[in-house]
Amino acid sequence: MPKIHKIILASGSPRRQQFFKDFDLKEHFDFEIRLKEIDEIYPDHLKAEEITNYLAELKAKAFDGELLENEILVTSDTLVWLNGKALGKPKDYSDAVIILKSLSNATHEVITSVCFKTIAKTETIFEVTKVTFNSLSEGSIRYYLDNYKPFDKAGAYGIQDWIGLVGISKIEGSYTNVVGLPTEKVYNYLTRTFL
Numbered sequence: 001m002p003k004i005h006k007i008i009l010a011s012g013s014p015r016r017q018q019f020f021k022d023f024d025l026k027e028h029f030d031f032e033i034r035l036k037e038i039d040e041i042y043p044d045h046l047k048a049e050e051i052t053n054y055l056a057e058l059k060a061k062a063f064d065g066e067l068l069e070n071e072i073l074v075t076s077d078t079l080v081w082l083n084g085k086a087l088g089k090p091k092d093y094s095d096a097v098i099i100l101k102s103l104s105n106a107t108h109e110v111i112t113s114v115c116f117k118t119i120a121k122t123e124t125i126f127e128v129t130k131v132t133f134n135s136l137s138e139g140s141i142r143y144y145l146d147n148y149k150p151f152d153k154a155g156a157y158g159i160q161d162w163i164g165l166v167g168i169s170k171i172e173g174s175y176t177n178v179v180g181l182p183t184e185k186v187y188n189y190l191t192r193t194f195l
Helices: 014-022 049-061 093-103 138-148 162-167 175-179 183-194
Strands: 005-009 029-033 071-082 085-087 107-117 122-133 168-172
Touching: 005 014, 014 029, 014 175, 014 183, 049 071, 049 107, 049 122, 071 093, 071 183, 085 093, 093 138, 107 175, 107 183, 122 175, 122 183, 138 162, 162 168
Parallel strands: 005 029, 005 071
Antiparallel strands: 071 085, 071 107, 107 122, 122 168
């Protein structure tokens, strides 16, 4: 059967890129990574998944007029939502310390939105996972930041890192969503819609 679709993943995240390779869809889809820089700025009135939906769609808009008939653009955005406030990627080391202290001994939500764009239509899905950290000492926070440097990650942590092993007491929902992509939802959307 000829390959009729090409997935274009517009994400620099090594974790998201690996998930798409692990889907093992090469029999049906060609795959390419294509990146564009955009300013991830959103209106102040947006909350929770409204923010990630908006940013995933903003990233997709950067490709307006460029997609070919058989191409499926995939963009996404992840944030940590704590006490009615969005926590994105830390600005610097001290910001990462503040973020991790705020997550200590608390439950937050990890929200990921994924936008699928073709010539014909644009659709966005999202997933919410609840993550609970136990108490994190200042020493363990600094050890983690010094050794794992999670400055490219929403909420200043990666669940697959050391901090996830020693600091997370409970997770409700999709684990891969916390890593950066709700894989089950994405896989089902792609196979249901395009195969």
